Amino acid sequence: xxCTNEQLSLIAKALSDPIRLQIMDLVAKGSLNETPIQKCCTxxxxxxxxxxxxxxxxxxxxxxxxxxxxxxxxxxxxEGKWHYYAVNQDTLERxxxxxxxxxxxxxxxxxxxxx
Amino acid sequence: MILKPHxxxxxxxxxxxxxxxxxxxxxxxxxxxxxxxxxxxxEPALNFTLNEGGEVNGGINHLGIQVGSTEEVLAAKERLxxxxxxxxxxxxxxxxxxxxxxxxxxxxxxxxxxVFVVKADADQYGKSSVNFESGSACCxxxxx
Numbered sequence: 378x379x380c381t382n383e384q385l386s387l388i389a390k391a392l393s394d395p396i397r398l399q400i401m402d403l404v405a406k407g408s409l410n411e412t413p414i415q416k417c418c419t420x421x422x423x424x425x426x427x428x429x430x431x432x433x434x435x436x437x438x439x440x441x442x443x444x445x446x447x448x449x450x451x452x453x454x455x456e457g458k459w460h461y462y463a464v465n466q467d468t469l470e471r472x473x474x475x476x477x478x479x480x481x482x483x484x485x486x487x488x489x490x491x492x
Numbered sequence: 493m494i495l496k497p498h499x500x501x502x503x504x505x506x507x508x509x510x511x512x513x514x515x516x517x518x519x520x521x522x523x524x525x526x527x528x529x530x531x532x533x534x535e536p537a538l539n540f541t542l543n544e545g546g547e548v549n550g551g552i553n554h555l556g557i558q559v560g561s562t563e564e565v566l567a568a569k570e571r572l573x574x575x576x577x578x579x580x581x582x583x584x585x586x587x588x589x590x591x592x593x594x595x596x597x598x599x600x601x602x603x604x605x606x607v608f609v610v611k612a613d614a615d616q617y618g619k620s621s622v623n624f625e626s627g628s629a630c631c632x633x634x635x636x
Contacts (some may be wrong), residue, residue, distance in 0.1 A: 390574040394569065394570070394571065394574075416506055434519075434534060436521070436522055436531075437518060437519050437520075438517040439519075439520040440514055440518055440519050440520045441518075443520065446556045482521070
């Protein structure tokens with residue numbers, strides 16, 4: 378199995394907050410080198426960029442970043458006193474593949490059998 | 493100069509309490525030191541500190557955060573639920589002469605917190621329907 382039930386739940390819970398989805402959007406965009414929206418970072422986004430983009434105080438942004446990081450959805454890199462974040466593609470891929478294998482492929486298989 | 497109420501509470505286990513309060517407030521503490529943590533909230537304006545050790549039972553009936561809308565009550569409920577913390581609903585309840593939507597959650601030290609919104613004043617005093625072990629609900633005529 379690619380993802381256990383516990384892992385699936387943890388990721389789904391982390392994604393279940395609209396603020397965290399906004400943060401994922403921002404980090405995903407910020408991770409692309411082509412059109413960087415970040416100001417103070419070279420690679421990935423730092424708390425201050427997200428804080429500014431969402432007009433939220435640092436302690437709130439940090440709370441949501443920690444929840445996403447705990448679910449394995451974000452990488453965190455420390456450089457001096459700054460923490461930079463990037464989307465962990467691997468977790469997302471495993472999450473999607475697991476749902477696909479369990480519910481989509483299985484369903485197709487069952488339907489085929491019934492016919 | 494910003495005026496903020498300051499509340500300092502004793503907790504048995506700092507780590508567990510930080511985990512509880514970061515989910516309750518939806519914020520990280522701004523300062524964590526051995527035996528001490530500080531949350532500095534803007535909404536509501538509150539300087540809230542945790543001090544490890546000492547007596548955790550005082551004359552507190554319960555604590556709460558009044559928010560502006562039912563949506564905010566439900567958002568807090570979702571946040572607490574997804575953190576694995578049990579909550580009790582009391583939607584559209586009459587309590588303390590007001591019609592309210594609220595949820596309850598209990599801290600690791602047994603302090604009861606409510607997140608509520610006041611929808612309208614009520615003629616009746618009302619009484620919370622949640623039964624707590626201590627038997628003292630949110631609003632009793634004796635100590636409310």
